[in-house]
Amino acid sequence: MGYYIDWENSGGASAVPKTALDPLKNCRPKDAKWLLYTVLSGDFGLESSAEGLSMDISDTEEALQFWLNRGVIKSGDKACSKTVKTTVTADEKDVRHNFLRPFDKKEVTEIIENSGALQYLFKEIEALIPGAPTLTEQKTYILIHEYYGIEVSNILMAVHFAVKIGKYPNRSPAYVETIAKYWHENRILSHKDATDDIKRRREYFTFEGRIKTIFGLGRPFTAKEREHIEVWQSYGYYDDIFKYAYEVSVEHTGVIKLPYIAKVLTNWYMTGLRNLDEIKEYNEKYLEKQGEYKSLKKPFMKAPKNKGTPSFDLTNAENEDFEAALRGEFG
Numbered sequence: 001m002g003y004y005i006d007w008e009n010s011g012g013a014s015a016v017p018k019t020a021l022d023p024l025k026n027c028r029p030k031d032a033k034w035l036l037y038t039v040l041s042g043d044f045g046l047e048s049s050a051e052g053l054s055m056d057i058s059d060t061e062e063a064l065q066f067w068l069n070r071g072v073i074k075s076g077d078k079a080c081s082k083t084v085k086t087t088v089t090a091d092e093k094d095v096r097h098n099f100l101r102p103f104d105k106k107e108v109t110e111i112i113e114n115s116g117a118l119q120y121l122f123k124e125i126e127a128l129i130p131g132a133p134t135l136t137e138q139k140t141y142i143l144i145h146e147y148y149g150i151e152v153s154n155i156l157m158a159v160h161f162a163v164k165i166g167k168y169p170n171r172s173p174a175y176v177e178t179i180a181k182y183w184h185e186n187r188i189l190s191h192k193d194a195t196d197d198i199k200r201r202r203e204y205f206t207f208e209g210r211i212k213t214i215f216g217l218g219r220p221f222t223a224k225e226r227e228h229i230e231v232w233q234s235y236g237y238y239d240d241i242f243k244y245a246y247e248v249s250v251e252h253t254g255v256i257k258l259p260y261i262a263k264v265l266t267n268w269y270m271t272g273l274r275n276l277d278e279i280k281e282y283n284e285k286y287l288e289k290q291g292e293y294k295s296l297k298k299p300f301m302k303a304p305k306n307k308g309t310p311s312f313d314l315t316n317a318e319n320e321d322f323e324a325a326l327r328g329e330f331g
Helices: 018-024 029-041 045-051 057-069 093-100 105-113 115-128 133-149 152-164 174-185 193-203 207-215 223-235 239-251 258-271 275-294 316-327
Strands: none
Touching: 018 029, 018 057, 018 207, 029 045, 029 057, 029 133, 105 115, 105 133, 115 152, 133 152, 133 174, 133 258, 152 174, 152 193, 174 193, 174 223, 193 207, 207 239, 239 258, 239 275, 258 275, 258 316
């Protein structure tokens, strides 16, 4: 039996560039997922696409960088911002690619030797990550410092953060460049603003920070709430399940109630549910049963008040006479 695309009921179509074919062979599933989502929705925003796909923003950042590096996506004036252009004209240039193209090993060495700031930067990077920096690292940090205009102290702060959270694999500075590009486009240039942004990112990479982001809470958690969160972390659930628990809580209570969410999550976990599809199926069946139970349950009817008609509700005195009669004590 053959298969085909149901174009008749497709609701339209979006083009996927053929340049994506070869990179698809080696990309992460999340990279492919993000590209398909952006092609279909036109949403290149890091935060909005992360929300739409139930992914971490770090994953959408890396996916965007993956396709940028392979020329499938071009960067325009608003790339990496919350709202971006969804089309790229032929006149728009990939400034990153053009900026780095003429850099060979000799030219890179000359640029570093003529810049005390870059010399200090690479000395500190070598102290943090043992071994000589690769040519890609050198070219990327020249771009970050000279094109994006990021100060060395801020670059080092981003490098420290990327290394600490495991976002510097195989000496790849891609995540550091993603941070620098975000700072450049959002005018985060001072050390204070950069520090605040790193603090926000660091908090997001903690479990408690992710829960706070998912629930949209701007306040710190109470001691009791932290006890709940420690238990939730042991469940090993992905963020999409916590988001669904939040939605269930708001739907049933109208507000965010962590004790209610705790009961819901504990019930799912103790039932043996481990992924979102299982949980949604379980929840739908539960609601169906609740609906059937309510339709079968008869409303409670109060007994009518005595309005002069005979009644078997006896007073204490009448009850004693009634029992005496049963014993034959009355003639």
